[in-house]
Amino acid sequence: MSPCPVLMAAAFPIANTSSVLPLHRNVFRSDFSPEITSNGRHSLSTSYTHVNPRQRRGHILCQSASTEKPKSRRNLLDNASNLLTNLLSGSSIGSMPVAEGAVSDLFSRPLFLSLYDWFLEHGAVYKLAFGPKAFVVVSDPIVTKHILKENAFAYDKGVLADILEPIMGKGLIPADLGTWKQRRRVIAPGFHSLYLEAMTKIFTDCAEKTILKFEKLLEGVHGLNPIELDLEAEFSSLALDIIGLGIFNYDFGSIQKESPIIKAVYGTLSEAEHRSTFYIPYWKFPLARWVVPRQRKFQEDLTVINSCLDGLIKNAKETRRETDVEKLQQRDYLNLKDGSLLRFLVDMRGADVDDRQLRDDLMTMLIAGHETTAAVLTWAVFLLTQNPLKMRKAQSEIDAVIGQGSTTYESLRRLEYIRLIVVEALRLYPQPPLLIRRSLKSDLLPGGYMGQKDGYSIPPGTDIFISVYNLHRSPYFWDHPDDFEPERFLVQRKIEDIEGWAGFDPARSPGALYPNEVISDFSFLPFGGGPRKCIGDQFALMESTIALAMLLQKFDVELKGPPESVELVTGATIHTKNGLWCKLRKRINDQQHLIRLINRWYKRGC
Numbered sequence: 001m002s003p004c005p006v007l008m009a010a011a012f013p014i015a016n017t018s019s020v021l022p023l024h025r026n027v028f029r030s031d032f033s034p035e036i037t038s039n040g041r042h043s044l045s046t047s048y049t050h051v052n053p054r055q056r057r058g059h060i061l062c063q064s065a066s067t068e069k070p071k072s073r074r075n076l077l078d079n080a081s082n083l084l085t086n087l088l089s090g091s092s093i094g095s096m097p098v099a100e101g102a103v104s105d106l107f108s109r110p111l112f113l114s115l116y117d118w119f120l121e122h123g124a125v126y127k128l129a130f131g132p133k134a135f136v137v138v139s140d141p142i143v144t145k146h147i148l149k150e151n152a153f154a155y156d157k158g159v160l161a162d163i164l165e166p167i168m169g170k171g172l173i174p175a176d177l178g179t180w181k182q183r184r185r186v187i188a189p190g191f192h193s194l195y196l197e198a199m200t201k202i203f204t205d206c207a208e209k210t211i212l213k214f215e216k217l218l219e220g221v222h223g224l225n226p227i228e229l230d231l232e233a234e235f236s237s238l239a240l241d242i243i244g245l246g247i248f249n250y251d252f253g254s255i256q257k258e259s260p261i262i263k264a265v266y267g268t269l270s271e272a273e274h275r276s277t278f279y280i281p282y283w284k285f286p287l288a289r290w291v292v293p294r295q296r297k298f299q300e301d302l303t304v305i306n307s308c309l310d311g312l313i314k315n316a317k318e319t320r321r322e323t324d325v326e327k328l329q330q331r332d333y334l335n336l337k338d339g340s341l342l343r344f345l346v347d348m349r350g351a352d353v354d355d356r357q358l359r360d361d362l363m364t365m366l367i368a369g370h371e372t373t374a375a376v377l378t379w380a381v382f383l384l385t386q387n388p389l390k391m392r393k394a395q396s397e398i399d400a401v402i403g404q405g406s407t408t409y410e411s412l413r414r415l416e417y418i419r420l421i422v423v424e425a426l427r428l429y430p431q432p433p434l435l436i437r438r439s440l441k442s443d444l445l446p447g448g449y450m451g452q453k454d455g456y457s458i459p460p461g462t463d464i465f466i467s468v469y470n471l472h473r474s475p476y477f478w479d480h481p482d483d484f485e486p487e488r489f490l491v492q493r494k495i496e497d498i499e500g501w502a503g504f505d506p507a508r509s510p511g512a513l514y515p516n517e518v519i520s521d522f523s524f525l526p527f528g529g530g531p532r533k534c535i536g537d538q539f540a541l542m543e544s545t546i547a548l549a550m551l552l553q554k555f556d557v558e559l560k561g562p563p564e565s566v567e568l569v570t571g572a573t574i575h576t577k578n579g580l581w582c583k584l585r586k587r588i589n590d591q592q593h594l595i596r597l598i599n600r601w602y603k604r605g606c
């Protein structure tokens with residue numbers, strides 16, 4: 001079934017228009033106190049009194065275009081859309097609160113921001129009437145746990161699979177259940193501890209190349225003057241090189257240069273984003289791939305990537321050394337010439353697989369693991385630049401743990417504050433901000449916190465958005481949810497009156513380097529949860545920690561413009577519209593730093 005245009009726009013997790021809207025509209029919210037509404041539910045006051053954000057510790061600024069209340073007036077299109085929803089499907093999804101989405105919202109701001117406003121207004125499980133279809137929006141950890149873990153196989157990826165299939169084929173993300181079960185069993189063991197340890201060397205080597213590049217650029221400027229760089233683009237190149245080497249032992253070399261294959265990778269990513277945000281799936285029309293220039297280009301890009309991957313697969317198969325999984329996991333990864341995941345998959349005894357499937361697996365990981373990691377680094381830096389004291393704290397930790405040396409697998413454990421910064425960036429900017437599911441059979445969702453006692457029954461075919469963004473900023477589960485407070489993850493948190501939620505307790509996952517959905521009982525899930533949880537979570541977290549530590553070890557970073565000038569767009573990830581332009585200087589000592597801070601405050605008139 002092909003998704004309807006409006007549904008397409010609303011449905012993809014990632015589906016959102018480019019936006020010049022405030023990422024943190026709540027910067028202007030002065031009051032988070034829960035209120036009881038007419039239907040007896042708790043809701044939050046959403047008064048938008050302007051407060052000086054600098055008065056609030058840890059608070060983050062971003063592009064802010066408006067201080068107005070969310071618009072409530074609908075236009076003709078909105079009314080027609082809601083009527084259509086009610087006629088076609090509105091009554092089929094149980095008795096949950098209904099948010100009648102203004103279709104016009106789709107054109108003006110990222111969907112996930114509107115979902116947040118409606119969450120505060122209607123509660124943590126509500127029905128969103130949008131166009132000819134209704135969606136259930138979930139922002140509650142208890143309900144999320146049910147969908148992702150307890151009854152996971154009663155759901156598939158719905159419209160997400162439709163969009164990604166032409167790019168990822170039968171890779172893990174869009175794969176049908178049968179293929180997914182078989183491939184997940186084979187791929188998951190590939191991310192074993194010796195592999196991850198060896199990867200830290202790749203992360204460090206690639207980050208070093210990036211640092212060297214910056215140092216060279218700095219040599220060209222006078223004295224303590226900074227260089228200006230789009231760090232988002234730099235992180236993107238870094239993440240691409242890392243994923244190429246780690247997953248299929250291919251050096252894109254994108255930190256230093258551009259090549260046809262790199263262009264093709266970016267072209268493919270951009271097409272995935274285009275498809276997720278375009279209203280009519282015109283690429284499905286016969287002849288579109290030959291007639292429409294951007295579709296022709298997309299086919300050409302796919303051909304370039306596929307032939308590169310095919311070559312790597314052929315090469316790996318020709319040099320196959322078949323062995324058991326246990327033996328594969330014990331190889332001397334630190335000294336192997338090729339310790340990539342592709343090598344592991346090809347060498348695994350009994351896991352013979354056709355080239356097409358392997359190509360889909362690699363393509364999926366290339367796309368899933370590249371932009372996401374670059375986005376984490378981008379937002380971590382963005383957050384730190386607005387919190388110079390936290391930046392100093394991070395740098396002090398780096399000095400104490402690695403000094404002028406390199407990061408290693410062992411040092412990761414001691415870089416606690418950097419790890420917390422990475423997860424806090426993921427809390428505030430989850431990638432992607434929404435997860436998508438479609439029910440395969442009827443189900444009874446739990447009521448969750450403050451929801452309907454008897455839960456909500458849903459029919460087969462119900463489309464669901466799990467808003468990770470809402471979960472991560474839920475005022476019911478987090479103190480000061482919009483503040484940048486990496487330290488929050490160190491505190492155990494149990495809210496006695498939330499039945500069915502076990503609280504936030506690091507002791508539940510002893511030895512874990514990073515907080516996860518187990519520790520938070522599904523109130524923090526940057527990598528999803530349950531059987532379809534991200535397979536590369538540790539890879540990505542370690543990579544981000546190392547890259548961030550190495551950047552801060554050498555440089556002081558400042559935003560080039562005001563934080564409000566950083567415009568937000570969402571595709572597969574939340575990213576910036578025009579790059580994260582920063583000023584980089586060689587690190588200075590504490591005394592020089594203090595003088596610089598005072599000067600800066602003085603200039604701002606604080």
Ligand code: HEM
Nearest residue numbers: 172173365368369372373431526527528532534535536540
């Ligand atoms: C910070 C970086 C990353 C973030 C935030 C992230 C996030 C996620 C999330 C939320 C999911 C679950 C999607 C769902 O339930 O619908 C997922 C799945 C997945 N991720 Fe990641 N990811 C990251 C990095 C990576 C890396 C580095 C790789 C590979 C090396 C990877 C490979 C995958 C795959 C294959 C799946 C599908 C798993 C399955 O369905 O079995 N991801 N990721």
